[in-house]
Amino acid sequence: MWSKQSILRDIISFLINRSQQFQQQLEKPYVLFASELMHSLCWMKLNYSKNLINKARITSEKIAMKTTTNHYDVIIIGTGASGGTLAHRLALTGKKILVLERGDFLPREKDNWSAKEVYQKERYHTDEDWYDKDGKAFRPQTGYWVGGNTKLYGAALLRLRERDFEQVIHKGGISPEWELKYEDFEPYYTQAEKLYDVHGERGKDPTEPPCSESYPYPAVSHEPDMQALADCIHKLGYYPFHLPLGLKLNESDRTKSPCIRCDTFDGYPCLVGAKADADVNAIRPTREAYSNLTLITNAKVLQLHTSASGREVTAVETDVNGELYQFSADIVVVACGAINSAALLLRSANDKHPNGLANSSDRVGRNFMKHQAIALLSIHLEPNRANFQKTIAVNDFYWGEPDFPYPMGMVQNSGNVLPDMIPAEAPPLLAPYVKLIPGFELHLMAERSVGWWLQTEDLPHPNNRVRVVGDKLHLDYTLNNTEAADRLVHRWTSVLKSIERNAMHVIPFSLYPRNNIPLQAVGHQCGTCCFGSDPKTSVLDLNCRTHDVDNLYVVDGSFFPSNSGVNPTLTIMANALRVGDAIAERLMVVLHSKENPGF
Numbered sequence: 376m377w378s379k380q381s382i383l384r385d386i387i388s389f390l391i392n393r394s395q396q397f398q399q400q401l402e403k404p405y406v407l408f409a410s411e412l413m414h415s416l417c418w419m420k421l422n423y424s425k426n427l428i429n430k431a432r433i434t435s436e437k438i439a440m441k442t443t444t445n446h447y448d449v450i451i452i453g454t455g456a457s458g459g460t461l462a463h464r465l466a467l468t469g470k471k472i473l474v475l476e477r478g479d480f481l482p483r484e485k486d487n488w489s490a491k492e493v494y495q496k497e498r499y500h501t502d503e504d505w506y507d508k509d510g511k512a513f514r515p516q517t518g519y520w521v522g523g524n525t526k527l528y529g530a531a532l533l534r535l536r537e538r539d540f541e542q543v544i545h546k547g548g549i550s551p552e553w554e555l556k557y558e559d560f561e562p563y564y565t566q567a568e569k570l571y572d573v574h575g576e577r578g579k580d581p582t583e584p585p586c587s588e589s590y591p592y593p594a595v596s597h598e599p600d601m602q603a604l605a606d607c608i609h610k611l612g613y614y615p616f617h618l619p620l621g622l623k624l625n626e627s628d629r630t631k632s633p634c635i636r637c638d639t640f641d642g643y644p645c646l647v648g649a650k651a652d653a654d655v656n657a658i659r660p661t662r663e664a665y666s667n668l669t670l671i672t673n674a675k676v677l678q679l680h681t682s683a684s685g686r687e688v689t690a691v692e693t694d695v696n697g698e699l700y701q702f703s704a705d706i707v708v709v710a711c712g713a714i715n716s717a718a719l720l721l722r723s724a725n726d727k728h729p730n731g732l733a734n735s736s737d738r739v740g741r742n743f744m745k746h747q748a749i750a751l752l753s754i755h756l757e758p759n760r761a762n763f764q765k766t767i768a769v770n771d772f773y774w775g776e777p778d779f780p781y782p783m784g785m786v787q788n789s790g791n792v793l794p795d796m797i798p799a800e801a802p803p804l805l806a807p808y809v810k811l812i813p814g815f816e817l818h819l820m821a822e823r824s825v826g827w828w829l830q831t832e833d834l835p836h837p838n839n840r841v842r843v844v845g846d847k848l849h850l851d852y853t854l855n856n857t858e859a860a861d862r863l864v865h866r867w868t869s870v871l872k873s874i875e876r877n878a879m880h881v882i883p884f885s886l887y888p889r890n891n892i893p894l895q896a897v898g899h900q901c902g903t904c905c906f907g908s909d910p911k912t913s914v915l916d917l918n919c920r921t922h923d924v925d926n927l928y929v930v931d932g933s934f935f936p937s938n939s940g941v942n943p944t945l946t947i948m949a950n951a952l953r954v955g956d957a958i959a960e961r962l963m964v965v966l967h968s969k970e971n972p973g974f
């Protein structure tokens with residue numbers, strides 16, 4: 376009788392043998408090979424448990440993985456705010472660049488603008504399950520598309536404040552200092568604002584950092600009802616300003632304006648391509664202009680393999696439309712979003728990196744942050760007639776106030792509230808009406824609402840983390856710094872209550888339905904591979920190269936040591952441009968030294 380081990384050994388050697396033949400006929404479709412293999416296994420009439428056959432099948436898949444002969448100068452994994460921006464920058468070098476994106480181009484269809492499809496059915500979100508700290512499954516509100524989450528984002532593109540780069544004492548703890556400062560990012564913020572068509576007005580935001588140039592485009596104007604509201608807020612002694620937005624709007628000549636100022640902006644893909652996202656503004660124009668850039672969609676990177684020393688990534692194992700491929704490059708850049716990037720590194724553990732790739736500091740996945748966000752409605756007696764309502768921002772409480780000298784965060788419009796969004800987003804106060812009253816007049820409420828998004832910094836904590844257990848992704852997260860967020864809600868509702876009633880017809884009682892944005896909303900994810908100069912306390916060096924693996928970089932929001940109170944994406948884009956320059960320099964030095972060995 377054969378033992379299980381000897382049977383397995385025979386199968387493995389058969390598979391290796393067969394795969395060597397397979398390597399010789401590289402063009403032979405893998406599916407054919409796999410089915411041939413399964414037939415052969417049957418022919419061998421081996422009576423295994425299902426489990427054993429499955430193991431053998433997985434082994435055969437790995438052996439049969441296609442190793443492309445193509446080697447690239449750079450591989451970028453992900454096409455969102457970070458990967459898309461980096462691809463745009465590095466294409467200029469003329470180097471051979473491969474971009475791997477697990478999603479496809481987001482379809483242009485009427486459903487792009489359907490609140491029912493987008494908010495109730497979550498048409499553009501992944502249907503993956505992730506798991507919270509109690510092991511409860513949830514469906515993350517994240518999308519896998521060319522352009523990543525910028526396809527759905529609200530495009531509020533703000534710079535961090537100068538003080539955000541310093542250590543800041545919060546009511547709930549400490550927001551750590553960044554080793555690079557605002558001045559290091561300033562030129563890249565300016566470039567990112569140009570690349571992403573940011574519309575804004577300098578000098579109106581009381582916390583604005585110094586800027587070397589004005590915004591590339593004028594601020595998005597307030598429509599009359601929003602202007603009236605901004606005026607009322609200003610009369611109370613505050614400084615509302617125009618929310619800086621990335622879009623393609625020409626208000627002086629609407630015939631030349633791709634943006635039509637519609638009511639489906641924040642959270643929706645743009646059907647007319649007028650949102651400045653990483654697909655429209657970075658990937659598409661770069662692909663058109665530069666033949667040295669190759670994009671492969673539906674290409675999900677599963678694992679990164681290293682050399683025996685563990686010092687270089689030698690292969691990027693990728694599932695392309697169900698087939699396994701290995702790609703290689705001199706430099707590999709991970710830009711999968713802070714959660715998926717950490718997960719990819721953790722999944723790439725090997726003998727030299729037993730706790731996950733580049734994780735000698737044990738920081739990969741830790742210090743995950745996402746903002747404390749609260750969506751709040753003010754309900755008015757008169758309809759709000761503005762088509763495009765996401766224009767007001769208020770930073771008067773950003774650093775706190777005299778009797779609460781701690782940062783509280785930022786207030787901004789959340790975009791239009793549409794009837795079909797309410798069932799999906801129903802705040803606790805409204806949920807019973809929405810559920811119990813058939814035909815509850817949602818449209819009456821929606822058209823009389825102004826949506827507000829209140830956002831407070833959450834602080835890095837090592838136990839707030841991404842973990843990978845088997846093939847499951849766990850997101851352990853406990854809110855912190857909550858007193859500051861409560862204070863902001865309290866303060867903002869008191870402002871709304873003080874607004875002259877006859878001016879804006881704010882309903883004269885304290886009904887401000889609100890939703891604490893749950894864990895599922897991971898849009899502002901950051902912090903899982905923070906940067907710094909000490910390999911013991913950081914995953915990445917100051918150029919976002921991993922301390923442990925020489926040719927591996929991570930460029931998404933993972934690098935944030937702290938989260939600040941403003942939206943993260945302009946900083947992610949600016950950083951991608953900054954890191955792009957560092958990588959370009961490294962590539963040029965290598966090029967130069969090859970051409971000129973004495974260099």
Ligand SMILES: Cc1cc2nc3c(=O)[nH]c(=O)nc-3n(C[C@H](O)[C@H](O)[C@H](O)COP(=O)(O)OP(=O)(O)OC[C@H]3O[C@@H](n4cnc5c(N)ncnc54)[C@H](O)[C@@H]3O)c2cc1C
Nearest residue numbers: 453455456457477519523524529530531676898931942944
């Ligand atoms: C509804 C919504 C509204 C938002 N509004 C704003 C806003 O107004 N302002 C703001 O600053 N921010 C906003 N954000 C956040 C913003 O979208 C993110 O900060 C930004 O997209 C992050 O960029 P990224 O490159 O790190 O990740 P992403 O944009 O998520 O890109 C990651 C990419 O990697 C790909 N990928 C992941 N895993 C793999 C893999 N294994 N193999 C290959 N590819 C992979 C993904 O498909 C994706 O394309 C919003 C987010 C959401 C969801």
